[in-house]
Amino acid sequence: MSKLLMSVKKVSKTYKTKENELTVLKNVNLDIHEGELNVIMGPSGSGKSTLLSMMGLLDKPSGGEVRLLDEVVSTHSHEDLTDLRAEHLGFVFQDYHLVPNLSALENVSLPLLLKNEMSRRERDKLSGELLDSVGLSHRYTHFPSSLSGGEKQRVAIARALSNQPKIILADEPTGNVDTETEMKIIEIFQVLKKQRVGMLIVTHNEIFKQYADHLYTLKQGELEKVV
Numbered sequence: 001m002s003k004l005l006m007s008v009k010k011v012s013k014t015y016k017t018k019e020n021e022l023t024v025l026k027n028v029n030l031d032i033h034e035g036e037l038n039v040i041m042g043p044s045g046s047g048k049s050t051l052l053s054m055m056g057l058l059d060k061p062s063g064g065e066v067r068l069l070d071e072v073v074s075t076h077s078h079e080d081l082t083d084l085r086a087e088h089l090g091f092v093f094q095d096y097h098l099v100p101n102l103s104a105l106e107n108v109s110l111p112l113l114l115k116n117e118m119s120r121r122e123r124d125k126l127s128g129e130l131l132d133s134v135g136l137s138h139r140y141t142h143f144p145s146s147l148s149g150g151e152k153q154r155v156a157i158a159r160a161l162s163n164q165p166k167i168i169l170a171d172e173p174t175g176n177v178d179t180e181t182e183m184k185i186i187e188i189f190q191v192l193k194k195q196r197v198g199m200l201i202v203t204h205n206e207i208f209k210q211y212a213d214h215l216y217t218l219k220q221g222e223l224e225k226v227v
């Protein structure tokens with residue numbers, strides 16, 4: 001059995017507003033092992049992005065726990081979680097979250113700059129290689145505003161890979177792309193699998209069904225294993 005990288009145990013999430021409470025996740029259990037592609041599908045509003053935020057250590061569950069490398073991390077401080085994210089996780093956001101006044105190369109370099117372990121030259125080299133690998137060698141100096149949706153998506157993927165994370169979490173990674181780019185992105189995930197990266201993708205795109213090692217559906221906050 002391959003190594004368990006991350007898991008959620010009995011996770012629930014309730015959003016509280018002044019008027020009411022909305023329980024979005026109910027008793028969710030999920031494991032991410034190295035080299036495995038996990039795919040979650042489910043209707044809009046079923047809680048997919050919420051679950052991904054818990055696993056990306058961007059938000060805390062109301063109940064249950066999130067474990068990273070066999071340590072409970074959901075109780076850690078905000079600062080600790082920021083460090084753990086930088087060290088172990090690559091996150092691809094549904095709406096890219098690129099920094100508008102940085103070029104494609106600078107956006108990809110950003111996690112490396114924050115980690116502060118490489119010279120500028122090394123950062124640029126690695127970031128350039130990552131942009132090459134997602135087919136964007138001709139877009140190093142472009143700002144997000146002059147990139148297409150699919151190009152932004154690929155910059156976001158390259159950025160998620162730049163700190164060489166053990167785990168990739170991706171929210172609708174083929175959301176705005178044409179078929180050719182979709183295949184490129186799937187190829188990237190296949191390469192990451194070979195590199196033993198553990199992945200969780202939430203998507204509406206049925207094409208991922210055929211590539212998933214484990215397929216789940218999330219319906220009204222309840223996760224069900226399909227494969």
Ligand SMILES: Nc1ncnc2c1ncn2[C@@H]1O[C@H](COP(=O)(O)OP(=O)(O)OP(=O)(O)O)[C@@H](O)[C@H]1O
Nearest residue numbers: 015016022024042043044045046047048049050051
């Ligand atoms: N911060 C919040 N406060 C209150 N309710 C929220 C908050 N974030 C999400 N929700 C609600 O939680 C439910 C689940 O949202 P979520 O974004 O996780 O769904 P999803 O499955 O990712 O949807 P989609 O496929 O459309 O992206 C929705 O009803 C949403 O309105």
